[in-house]
Amino acid sequence: MNYVIVGVKSKEVLHEAPHKSELNNWRLQNDVNEPTTIILKGKLEQALKPESVEELRNKYYAVDYWQRQLDETTKAYHARIAVKTRQLIEQGYKRNDVMAELGINTGLLSNVQTEYGILFKKRSTSTVVERRKKMIELLKSGMSKQDVAKAVGRSVDAVQEAAKVYGFKIPRQRSHYxxxxxxxxxNGESIEFESAKKTAEFLNISTYKLKYDIDNGREIKGYKVIRLEKVGKADD
Structure with a gap:
């Protein structure tokens, strides 16, 4: 079982030996510039644990520059945020992007904007109009609202809003199912129907329940139901 001699201030292991007497001799023979203590090596980790908040902070605290620093006034903190926010706006950042970049919430950013008169660049109205016109063109070409949304990089809600603004009624897309x-x-006998709708009518259930039960491997009213591949009509 070994012992170690540790610097009280530096918390560094200075020497190790199997006996305390050897460590005492080592201490006498070496010029140590700080108080020392001899600790059983097995208890070293516990002995080196920081004993105060200050020690913990010095050892582990990683500075996040965009959070308020210790002893920093609110005014100074807001001033720093204002400078960085203006820089990000010049780089094209939008409001949500700035909050994400700095790790701050909307309340703090609003306060800084009010204090320092910071405004974000508004989207060009002409750009919005052009995008909506493009959406309508794509809808008229037969594309689904989901495909239009992907094509222009906007949400389905935005496509529906464009259709509403221009009075365009989006056709209801019927599922191929x-x-x-x-x-x-x-009972060893089979019946075939040309569509899910006809099958559901025969079973007196909804097409939704038909699909749900098939997907979950359930029999319906004693029938095993199988989807078939749709075969196109042959040319005469």
């Missing part, structure tokens, strides 16, 4: 033929099997 309804046209898929199905086969019902019961």
């Amino acid at each position: 309804y046209d898929i033929p199905h086969r019902l099997i019961k």
Whole structure:
């Protein structure tokens, strides 16, 4: 079992030996510039734990420059945020981007904007109009609202808003699922229907329940239901 001699201020291990007497001799023979203590090596980690908040801070505190620093006044902190915010705006950052970049909330940013008269650049109205016109063109070409949203890099809600502004009624897109033929099997006999709708009507259930039960491997009213591949009509 070994012992170590540790500097009280530096918390560094200066020497190690199997006996305390050896460490005392080492201490006498070496010019040590700080108080020392001899500790059982197995208890070294516990002995070196910081004993105060100040020690913990000095050892582990990582400065996040965009958070308020110790002993920094609110005025000085807001001034720093204002300078950085203006720099980010010049680089093209939007309000949400600035908050994400600096790790601050909307309340703090609003206060800084009010105090220092900071304004974000508004989106050009002409750009919005042009984008909406493009959405309408794509909708008229037959694209779904989901595909239009992807094409212009906006949300489906934005596409629907554009349609509302221009009075364009988006056609309801009918799922191809309804046209898929199905086969019902019961007691060794089978019946085929040309579509999901016809199958659901025969079973007296909704097409939603038909799809749900098939997807979950359930029989419906004693029938095993199988979706079939849709085969196109052959040319005469």
